Amino acid sequence: xxxxxxxxxxxxxxxxxxxxxxxxxxxxxxxxxxxxxxxxxxxxxxxxxxxxxxxxxxxxxxxxxxxxxxxxxxxxxxxxxxxxxxxxxxxxxxxxxxxxxxxxxxxxxxxxxxxxxxxxxxxxxxxxxxxxxxxxxxxxxxxxxxxxxxxxxxxxxxxxxxxxxxxxxxxxxxxxxxxxxxxxxxxxxxxxxxxxxxxxxxxxxxxxxxxxxxxxxxxxxxxxxxxxxxxxxxxxxxxxxxxxxxxxxxxxxxxxxxxxxxxxxxxxxxxxxxxxxxxxxxxxxxxxxxxxxxxxxxxxxxxxxxxxxxxxxxxxxxxxxxxxxxxxxxxxxxxxxxxxxxxxxxxxxxxxxxxxxxxxxxxxxxxxxxxxxxxxxxxxxxxxxxxxxxxxxxxxxxxxxxxxxxxxxxxxxxxxxxxxxxxxxxxxxxxxxxxxxxxxxxxxxxxxxxxxxxxxxxxxxxxxxxxxxxxxxxxxxxxxxxxxxxxxxxxxxxxxxxxxxxxxxxxxxxxxxxxxxxxxxxxxxxxxxxxxxxxxxxxxxxxxxxxxxxxxxxxxxxxxxxxx
Numbered sequence: 001x002x003x004x005x006x007x008x009x010x011x012x013x014x015x016x017x018x019x020x021x022x023x024x025x026x027x028x029x030x031x032x033x034x035x036x037x038x039x040x041x042x043x044x045x046x047x048x049x050x051x052x053x054x055x056x057x058x059x060x061x062x063x064x065x066x067x068x069x070x071x072x073x074x075x076x077x078x079x080x081x082x083x084x085x086x087x088x089x090x091x092x093x094x095x096x097x098x099x100x101x102x103x104x105x106x107x108x109x110x111x112x113x114x115x116x117x118x119x120x121x122x123x124x125x126x127x128x129x130x131x132x133x134x135x136x137x138x139x140x141x142x143x144x145x146x147x148x149x150x151x152x153x154x155x156x157x158x159x160x161x162x163x164x165x166x167x168x169x170x171x172x173x174x175x176x177x178x179x180x181x182x183x184x185x186x187x188x189x190x191x192x193x194x195x196x197x198x199x200x201x202x203x204x205x206x207x208x209x210x211x212x213x214x215x216x217x218x219x220x221x222x223x224x225x226x227x228x229x230x231x232x233x234x235x236x237x238x239x240x241x242x243x244x245x246x247x248x249x250x251x252x253x254x255x256x257x258x259x260x261x262x263x264x265x266x267x268x269x270x271x272x273x274x275x276x277x278x279x280x281x282x283x284x285x286x287x288x289x290x291x292x293x294x295x296x297x298x299x300x301x302x303x304x305x306x307x308x309x310x311x312x313x314x315x316x317x318x319x320x321x322x323x324x325x326x327x328x329x330x331x332x333x334x335x336x337x338x339x340x341x342x343x344x345x346x347x348x349x350x351x352x353x354x355x356x357x358x359x360x361x362x363x364x365x366x367x368x369x370x371x372x373x374x375x376x377x378x379x380x381x382x383x384x385x386x387x388x389x390x391x392x393x394x395x396x397x398x399x400x401x402x403x404x405x406x407x408x409x410x411x412x413x414x415x416x417x418x419x420x421x422x423x424x425x426x427x428x429x430x431x432x433x434x435x436x437x438x439x440x441x442x443x444x445x446x447x448x449x450x451x452x453x454x455x456x457x458x459x460x461x462x463x464x465x466x467x468x469x470x471x472x473x474x475x476x477x478x479x480x481x482x483x484x485x486x487x488x489x490x491x492x493x494x495x496x497x498x499x500x501x502x503x504x505x506x507x508x509x510x511x512x513x514x515x516x517x518x519x520x521x522x523x524x525x526x527x528x529x530x531x532x533x534x535x536x537x538x539x540x541x542x543x544x545x546x547x548x549x550x551x552x553x554x555x556x557x558x559x560x561x562x563x564x
Contacts, residue, residue, distance in 0.1 A: 020408045020452050023397035028245040034212035034237040035105050038283055046258055046285035054095050054290040057166040064098060070202030071103035077205040079134055079156045083108030086220060088127060088135040090114040093290040095165035096195060097268050100136045105218060108210030112220045113269040120147035121530045127152055130220050130232055130428060138162060143188040160195035214238030220428055221271050223369035229479060232428030233369045242421035243372040244280050249394040250377050254337045258285040263312040265291040271373045272342050276313045301327040308332060313340040315472035316347055317503050323353040333358040342367055343472025344504040351385030361385055370444055372422040376458055388457040396420035400450055413461050416450040417443045466556060468497030468505050470534045475507055483530045484509060489518040492546055496559045498539060508539035510559050512546060
């Protein structure tokens with residue numbers, strides 16, 4: 001075997017060494033002891049500037065500071081929330097999200113982000129596994145919480161209405177529209193605390209500042225990792241602070257503190273948007289427009305006419321819809337500096353359309369929940385979409401390993417392994433899973449297969465495991481297969497990902513039915529009750545038997561073609 005030497009890869013200067021191990025040579029400075037200290041300094045520095053706006057209402061940094069302090073005091077004094085306890089956050093993009101997120105952080109508690117579109121089954125797994133003691137939820141999704149309360153660790157529920165951070169007239173109009181016109185709030189009955197009452201009472205209570213360090217856990221962000229049911233990645237204050245500084249080392253030369261305007265159409269409960277849109281721009285004093293319902297594109301794009309944004313993040317699915325929308329095509333892009341993409345591969349034609357329309361390239365990177373999330377990104381010096389995931393960010397090492405854990409040569413595919421200050425502490429209460437993902441030298445084995453190009457850029461070529469990525473969201477076949485196995489008319493089923501023009505991939509299931517009367521509609525109805533929308537199979541195929549190798553392993557690769 002040839003001797004493998006380590007190569008140094010500086011940001012924007014690809015190495016030309018014939019090796020597969022690279023590391024960024026520019027190190028980051030740890031400026032803060034915790035997210036709380038970062039937040040306190042940002043809200044002081046940018047006090048009177050707008051921080052977040054949503055549906056016509058806004059919060060300055062000063063208002064965000066005072067509201068989060070009041071909610072933190074209520075959590076501490078009325079609900080008994082203290083350091084290390086887990087508090088669930090089940091909110092879409094709305095003004096209550098940053099208020100609640102930093103209120104939890106101010107208590108020294110651990111944020112557990114929960115997708116508000118989860119079914120009762122998915123929600124039950126996450127709150128039970130994390131041991132959530134308090135949950136903050138939008139009323140639209142309270143019926144799902146009600147369905148899991150019987151066998152739940154949740155002791156306290158705070159329910160918010162979408163318009164709770166709006167002036168009184170707007171608040172009443174939003175409430176009337178959602179409840180009685182659009183009927184978007186299913187009936188529910190829960191013993192709960194009202195969000196607005198919590199703020200009102202909290203202002204009269206004493207807030208006790210938590211003593212936090214970079215080693216304390218700030219966030220349990222649930223992910224399937226590389227396989228299986230969702231696990232909580234333990235992200236510390238230090239992990240998240242490191243990634244903020246790492247991202248600033250990439251984009252910092254273009255970003256002016258206190259002057260950037262950010263469009264947040266991706267959900268903040270997803271680690272990509274939480275880091276890129278929320279945490280990064282809190283530190284930079286950005287003005288963030290939160291999009292609650294990105295599917296209602298006609299409505300929110302009209303609002304962008306008067307919001308001369310400089311930063312936008314998205315996945316391929318979002319960018320594809322935007323470039324083809326007439327209202328978006330009419331916007332002024334003169335202030336746009338950075339268009340960030342992640343979560344799934346960006347299609348070259350979408351990237352080309354975006355650049356022709358806006359005058360800026362889509363800067364694609366690679367990240368995963370376990371890395372807070374960013375690992376690598378294309379240099380800002382690129383003039384067009386490269387189709388790669390770029391180079392490692394500051395203080396990050398990457399190596400590509402063969403199946404026998406040996407470094408591969410440049411150009412050869414290998415499992416992408418990452419080491420750096422943004423790598424998680426481990427999986428919550430999952431010792432075996434942690435050991436399988438993190439080796440004793442601190443390398444995270446991602447399960448993704450990549451290669452190092454001649455230009456010194458990393459390129460993803462495959463996934464070691466069978467994750468299906470739908471519009472940037474991980475879908476784990478084992479979860480879908482477990483749901484299908486519950487159906488009395490299904491003998492055997494397998495889920496695979498198939499190519500999709502817009503979403504990157506979509507879910508296909510191949511089923512061996514017990515009874516020929518089983519229909520596709522019955523399968524979809526069964527899944528809809530148990531799975532979030534993006535996990536529901538879009539293609540269903542029935543077969544008499546599933547293809548297997550001599551050992552009985554299903555040959556998934558033979559099932560990825562769409563049925564004729």
